Amino acid sequence: MNKLLATLVATLFAGAVFAQATPATPATPATPAKPAASAAADKPAAKAEKKATKKATKKAPKAKKAASS
Template sequence: MNKLLAALVAGLFAAGAFAQAAAPATPATPAAKATPAAPASAAKAEEKAAVKTEKKAAKADKKAAKTEAKASAAK
């Protein structure tokens, strides 16, 4: 009985190892080349830079107005 169990366990290990073996490799087909999205991202980056510049200018104007208000209040 022990020999029978040993043979069954060995068979299970052999079947498991066989099932895990890699399948024969088939050559991969090349994927279609995607069109570059550079123009869209360049325009987006340019728009982002413009918005950032506008925000800086608005912040500077606000700061200048605050300084002028303090100066006129001090007189």
């Protein structure tokens, strides 16, 4: 009985070692995805800048009219 038990344990160890064989090529991690939030965050800032320049161009002719009268 002891020989049978020793044989079973040895077989289990051998099977575990065989199952954990190292792969031929190491695994390479996937490239991380680029966050889409940065593109979405830039839009409001660009929109605000566009509004500010539009307001400034509207105010400029009014200021010239006030200065000339």
